[in-house]
Amino acid sequence: MKITKVNKTFGNHQVLKNISLDFPAGKTTVLVGPSGSGKSTILRSLDLLERPESGNFDLDELHIDFSQKIKDADILTVRKKTGMVFQSYNLFPHFTVLQNVTEGPVQVLGKKKADAEAEAKQLLAKVGLADKADFYPETLSGGQAQRVAIARSLAMHPEYILLDEPTSALDPELEMEVLKVLLELAKEKQSLVIVTHNLAFARRVADKIVFVENGEILYDGDAGKFFAQDNDNQRIQDFLNSMSLASLD
């Protein structure tokens, strides 16, 4: 999956400035950068929740030119191949945990209900929530809700899972539950694109780091190099210092 020369403006504020990025399959790409730099906008563009004014999007054989009207069929293809996990979980409150997970497979993929439920139960077990299948979302903790959201996304078998600050709403303890699940997915070579402010986690999980600032890409490459203390980019060094990475070592 890749985007090329993407521009996005809100009002007269240019949020993405001609950015190009690729997201290698089977790898974990982590987007970091200061608040308001455009990370969420990039991520949401990958799921077409945001429509840039210009630029291109490529995913397998599918090609989308953002300056043209996007065909419904192409939107559906993208939405099937990518799944979004939101900071605020956004589970469907009127459905049980199990129904949250089976809704997409049954309604969108046309799976049989029994098959979808059997798989949903496996996925819930995988995220450690086998016993919560019949609960309603409002009875879950944040960490549990986010793991259900991940299971809901996994049930669609997306090529890429996009996660926008999946743990920023969580206490450190609950955060760990979710991060463990993500590390597990990364190990299974599930393609992930993660926006996070948790640099310790980024360092641990990322194959590739993208540093975004002010709508531009200041770093795009190997994770190891990014965190190397002798990074010669002063802006990145300042950012890393501001996030007090030192205290994590």
Added chain:
Amino acid sequence: MSCFARKELSKILHSIFTDYLPQIFAAGFKYTITLAIISFILGLIIALVTALVRISDKGGGFLIIKAIFRFYVWLFRSTPLLVQLFIVYFGLPYLKIPGLLPNGIKLAPFTAGIITFSLNTGAYASETIRAAIQSVPREQWEAAASIGMNRGKTLRRIILPQALKVSIPPLSNSFIGLVKDTSLAASITIVEMFEVSQQIAAENYQPLIMYSLVALVYALFCSVLSWLQGWLEKASSRHSKESEAEA
């Protein structure tokens, strides 16, 4: 003298239970309840369609349809229900269009009542439903979009169930209001229960008793509805309670 008064009282009481109340209830079930239920169901359908048209983001020729629905809601919310009833029942017969409608539109009283009450309820309820749909967080649309659901399916499966739950109290209010408003149907010659009490009062010269009786029956009907509303609200928020019980 006091013996005479007591006889008079027992005679009235006897008439209340064997004559007046049975007549009022009969009219209540035949007209008040049927008018209210049929109009409310039709009104809800009209309201849902209207709300969906008005929140639609379609452009082009659809804008004209949106304008028509907006006009309809404005019209019925800005004019008195009694006047609407008069226009539909007494006025439409004079809507003569040569060639197309040479004889105007003559409606049976009950039909005119149903049409007016449905349209009136639809206009108000459409605003309730529209507000309820818009009260569902935008993120619910995005979560559904992200698993590939289209707009129609998202509305049907994700948004409307949440919106309708929010709408239960205001819609119940509309229904209770409608039950009482059906008394206006008396003015277009429908013999619903208020008209019946008027007719009896004209014969027995007991307006206080007759109008109090009919008020009591309205109150009874509306109390049953309030109770139903409470039950519906509980049933629709059942999920929290159930899973708490399990936990």
